[in-house]
Amino acid sequence: MTMPRDPASRTGQEHEPDRAAPGPMDDPAQALGRLGRSWTWLLGSAVATLALGVLVLVWPEATLHVLAVLIGLHLLVGGAFRFVDVFARAGHERLPGLLLAVLYVLAGVLCLRNPLQTINALSLIVGVVWLVSGILTLYTALAADDLPHRGVVLGIAVLGIVAGIVVLALPAESARALTRLLGLWLVLLGLGEAVVALAWRAALRKTSTTGTPAATA
Secondary structure, eight states, X not given: OOOOOOGGGSOHHHHHHHHSOOOTTOOHHHHHHHHHTOHHHHHHHHHHHHHHHHHHHHOTTOOHHHHHHHHHHXXXXXXXXXXXXXXXXXXXXXXXXXXXHHHHHHHHHHHHHOTTOXXXXXXXXXXXXXXXXXXXXXXXXXXXXXXXXXXXXXXHHHHHHHHHHHHHHSOOSSHHHHHHHHHHHHHHHHHHHHHHHHHHHHHHHHHHHHSSGGGGO
């Protein structure tokens, strides 16, 4: 999941450009960094995840083919969100985010490349993604110096690890069972990302209201 840094941890000179609209001469990495730090970008990721989770839960009779396509599309979109988030992080925090983005894209391609694969193969892909994603998110949450919503991120990381272990250790015997587990996890993840996005908006507004990052400490 996306995890921007606390605006109060940056200097006023660094904070001001983040609020400015990207100019025609902006560096692409800087523009992506501003986008990744935007609370609306985080909320967009949360809405996309939550919407897919609800769709999967209300459509339990979806075939394995449809489920594989939905999972593949979700992973590709999730990979794009996480790739942009990499540019909003500090140098030492970028590697886990980049690895996670690559993992999502590769897993999404695997799902879409052969949507008629068996339920065991699909469970393996989902389980590996959830487990690795949870571990990398847990590492980032513990290693990040300024994370105003650390508790939520840690909770989501633990949920991801548990969900991955459950799917890998006890693979679903049917598409319906995997659908229920997938839908529940996506809803929980989407709600968690929404909480992070709203917390980030509050932090940005607090910094903007005080007028100086030092006042937010």
